[in-house]
Amino acid sequence: MKDKVRIFSYLPNPRVWKSIIAANYGGIEIEVIGDKPKNLTNWLWDYDAKLLTDSEKENYKDLKKVGKRGFAGELYKTNTFLEAHPFGTVPAAFGGEEKIGIFESNSILREVARLSGHKTLYGGDDIHIKSRIDSFLDANLVFSREFQVYILELEDLNKYTHSRTSSAYRFYLDGVEASLSKNDYLAGDNLTIADISFVCEFSQFLREGHYESEIKKKDLDLISKDFKDDYPLCFNHLFTLSAKEEFASVMGTYLDWYKEKNI
Ligand SMILES: N[C@@H](CCC(=O)N[C@@H](CS)C(=O)NCC(=O)O)C(=O)O
Numbered sequence: 001m002k003d004k005v006r007i008f009s010y011l012p013n014p015r016v017w018k019s020i021i022a023a024n025y026g027g028i029e030i031e032v033i034g035d036k037p038k039n040l041t042n043w044l045w046d047y048d049a050k051l052l053t054d055s056e057k058e059n060y061k062d063l064k065k066v067g068k069r070g071f072a073g074e075l076y077k078t079n080t081f082l083e084a085h086p087f088g089t090v091p092a093a094f095g096g097e098e099k100i101g102i103f104e105s106n107s108i109l110r111e112v113a114r115l116s117g118h119k120t121l122y123g124g125d126d127i128h129i130k131s132r133i134d135s136f137l138d139a140n141l142v143f144s145r146e147f148q149v150y151i152l153e154l155e156d157l158n159k160y161t162h163s164r165t166s167s168a169y170r171f172y173l174d175g176v177e178a179s180l181s182k183n184d185y186l187a188g189d190n191l192t193i194a195d196i197s198f199v200c201e202f203s204q205f206l207r208e209g210h211y212e213s214e215i216k217k218k219d220l221d222l223i224s225k226d227f228k229d230d231y232p233l234c235f236n237h238l239f240t241l242s243a244k245e246e247f248a249s250v251m252g253t254y255l256d257w258y259k260e261k262n263i
Pocket of ligand 1: 067069070071075089090091103105106141145
């Protein structure tokens with residue numbers, strides 16, 4: 001199908017949820033394929049991704065690539081996968097009949113929003129609003145990359161990463177809080193993919209709470225310790241949106257542990 005989108009990833013993955021939520025709002029279907037993070041070392045990373053048997057792994061042994069970011073061990077990435085996805089990351093989307101590689105979860109989100117019938121999700125026909133939405137998505141990606149390093153290091157954290165992530169957290173949330181003090185949604189009066197991306201990435205960041213004791217052992221504190229008081233509009237936006245059916249049906253119980261502790 002011309003407008004088909006297939007996403008391969010470890011699952012569940014909040015970065016994939018961005019696209020699923022946008023698809024829910026847009027009333028379109030997307031294909032999502034994958035497995036638990038630890039199982040992706042046994043998968044063929046490809047448009048036709050699949051779980052490999054031991055004999056298939058032997059046949060594909062020349063494809064093995066050392067994981068670059070977040071994956072320990074070796075991964076079976078096909079050459080066509082790497083042509084479509086030169087950075088070799090997941091979520092990895094393939095768009096349309098030509099299976100065009102689309103990477104970066106915010107760009108996959110844009111693809112789904114462009115295909116969806118819910119035009120205001122990506123600014124309608126207003127190119128300036130679209131660009132403003134892109135601005136929020138870029139700011140979100142910068143924060144996301146900073147905290148990705150932090151989350152991956154949490155079991156053996158160092159003070160430098162903690163302090164860098166704290167300032168990225170404050171920089172991003174100061175901007176989001178300021179926007180929400182003017183409008184109900186990040187980019188204006190309507191829900192857009194900027195809000196969807198905020199909810200999914202920030203929910204993932206809150207996972208630092210699962211490592212509170214490791215963080216305290218280093219004489220450090222949770223970066224999000226005072227989230228509710230410091231950023232009340234962000235807090236409210238996150239929990240109001242995540243309770244909506246289009247979000248809740250995808251996010252499931254992901255934030256329940258946080259709500260039990262903090263609400
Ligand atoms: N900013 C990217 C993050 C993607 C990313 O870094 N994915 C990592 C896993 S968390 C990956 O696929 N690593 C592949 C590897 O280790 O080779 C996005 O939002 O899609």
